[in-house]
Amino acid sequence: MKKIEVLGLQTLPEIQSGDNLAEMIVQCAKAEGVPLQDNDVIVLTSKIVSKALNLMINKEQVEPSPAALVLSRKTGKDARLIQMMWDRGHEILAMIPMKGLIRTTIMESSKAQAEAQELCDHEGAMCITRDRKGRINTQDAGIDGSNHPKGTYSYPPPDPDQTARTLREQIQNLCGKSIAVILADTELFDIGTMDLAIGSSGIHPRPNWFGMVDKFGRPKFGGMDIVAHEMTAAAALLFGQLDAGIPAVIVRGYEFEIDESTGIADVLSARMSKADYRMLVRNILKTSSYAHPWPRRWFLRIAAWSV
Numbered sequence: 001m002k003k004i005e006v007l008g009l010q011t012l013p014e015i016q017s018g019d020n021l022a023e024m025i026v027q028c029a030k031a032e033g034v035p036l037q038d039n040d041v042i043v044l045t046s047k048i049v050s051k052a053l054n055l056m057i058n059k060e061q062v063e064p065s066p067a068a069l070v071l072s073r074k075t076g077k078d079a080r081l082i083q084m085m086w087d088r089g090h091e092i093l094a095m096i097p098m099k100g101l102i103r104t105t106i107m108e109s110s111k112a113q114a115e116a117q118e119l120c121d122h123e124g125a126m127c128i129t130r131d132r133k134g135r136i137n138t139q140d141a142g143i144d145g146s147n148h149p150k151g152t153y154s155y156p157p158p159d160p161d162q163t164a165r166t167l168r169e170q171i172q173n174l175c176g177k178s179i180a181v182i183l184a185d186t187e188l189f190d191i192g193t194m195d196l197a198i199g200s201s202g203i204h205p206r207p208n209w210f211g212m213v214d215k216f217g218r219p220k221f222g223g224m225d226i227v228a229h230e231m232t233a234a235a236a237l238l239f240g241q242l243d244a245g246i247p248a249v250i251v252r253g254y255e256f257e258i259d260e261s262t263g264i265a266d267v268l269s270a271r272m273s274k275a276d277y278r279m280l281v282r283n284i285l286k287t288s289s290y291a292h293p294w295p296r297r298w299f300l301r302i303a304a305w306s307v
Helices: 021-031 046-052 066-075 079-087 101-108 113-123 160-175 227-239 264-268 274-289 296-306
Strands: 005-008 041-045 056-058 091-097 125-130 152-154 180-188 193-203 248-252
Touching: 005 227, 021 041, 021 046, 021 160, 021 248, 041 046, 041 193, 041 227, 046 152, 046 160, 046 180, 066 079, 079 091, 079 125, 101 113, 160 180, 160 193, 160 264, 180 227, 193 227, 193 264, 227 248, 274 296
Parallel strands: 041 180
Antiparallel strands: 005 248, 041 248, 056 152, 091 125, 180 193
16 A cells, blocks of 8 residues: 655744744654654745745835825725735736625635625735746735734745745754755635645656656656645645644655755746747637637637737
């Protein structure tokens, strides 16, 4: 029997600015009877990393620009949150209004109707952003006020891969074992949310198995599994989204090749110019048009031409 274990560290205390997170993880794992072993993968919520690194901001101290105020009036999004995204170097690619189908779906899936209504009214819209390195974030550039005092927000490390690399080196120096580290954050996924990897070190986020032969000797079209996301999703079963209090998880028993240099950004951030993006979208629309009857085909052709 083969097995993979997902072990949540329950004794990790509330993280404060300046805490030695690596030392706390090593000590907690040992105290809970699961000392770190070679080839363990440690998955951490980005929020505890942000707290330890003091990546925090008080919303009331943010002065929104005239552009942020205008956008806020048009969309209902808090002008200070908009300004915080821009201040972090994020470009807003799209804004999803918290009304219509989105609002209906949220209300239908919530047991706390009054609170859900208040959140939808307060948010106005969710922002999909892209940072300076091309990384896409589907929830307000990762800026998050949950499980923080009122008015206080945390934001992810500017370079999550480098942060994961630093933590990995610190943990390895303390425990003497070869491990990998993944940083996780919550992203929109279909009509819902899911924890995905935003930074990694020590494990290739997407093994290069495309085209390798299957058990019948035929080249396999798949094989591009984003294992960093898959391991994060498994860890998220223990993270919880409310007050579970398990922000650090050890994934044990997964066989992987150690990769010292490749991080999430290396495989998930498209290395394309704006012209490349336009050409990609244009080709998708044009090719898709052949699968539809008229007049939808004309609509897709016009859309491709206008990109």
